[in-house]
Amino acid sequence: MRGALRRHGVSESDIDDLIQDAYCRLATLKSVDHIDRPGAYFMQIVKNAWRDSLRRARVVRLEAFTENAERIVEDEAIGLEATVMARNQLELVETLLATLPERCRTIFTLKRMEGISQREIANRLGVSEHVVENDVQRALRALQGALRDGGEDDQEEQKIGEQQRKIG
Template sequence: MQSRAEIVAWVAGNIIPHEGALRARLRRMAATSWEIDDIVQDAYLNIARLKSVAHIRDGRAYLFTTARMAMLQRIRRDRIVRIDSLTEMQAMALEDEDPGPERRAGARRELERIRQLIDALPARCREIFELRRIEGVPQREIAARLGIAEHSVEQQATRGLKLILKALAADGGTETPHSGTRDEKTEGNHGNG
């Protein structure tokens, strides 16, 4: 089994660089922007659950395969019969899937931790990350709004994700996303990092 830090480092170098190509492929498949975001998010969640990445030989192929499986799961879920069309007996047989107070509290703590990590990002990186990853604003629109190149938007959104993943890999340590990064003034709007 690999450490979380090793997995995060591998994902940052072998998966994240291919997100743009995956999004482009999904757009060519006529997926809406929110569907693309959901599929990409589901793919990242599935990859994040891995205990090891040693078995993966090609990060790009693995990302695309994981996204395809996520898309198929979404299609299957969409085909599920609506609950109001179930018979009364079938409806009574459904299990309560309420996660319970402990899991809800844990999820709230995890969400707060993520919010703190986002808040700790360098200002420009945080702004782009929130617009792109949270609000789902298209890259082109962010670039136009901020007066920067589209590739800078992609670089900063990716940088934000890498910094957050690195901080999460530290497993609740005191590390913040901008620890160890260059001074933001030297970075400018070039999007490097």
């Protein structure tokens, strides 16, 4: 299974997360009597988990967004308008990250920006992997909503407050 995922370009930390997720899904089954071919069944669970993660990743690639914004800010050849816009977007992301609850911000930073596996984050912070997954999703939803709205100045504080209430 690991070899097949590697051939498809899945990172090692994501492979661990996918396999762990598959084991968790299997553990929640009330019965396994309906499973004729356990290996094939497990492989299908992993494939479905991988497809789900790809779908979620397509929504907003925050890493690409922040890396691109930093590159534009640092590139002197880019026009002043593009530089100002990139700085504003980067400031918006930083502002939104600062408004997240501490645990949620820490988990999001470790997972999405430092690339640490879900399992390792859970062990470090003494929480369950489910908590890690939920906090990452909450942070992503808050950031995506704000980025989708464009972070308009006159409504920025109101949107940040709304995002904080959603995260809870």
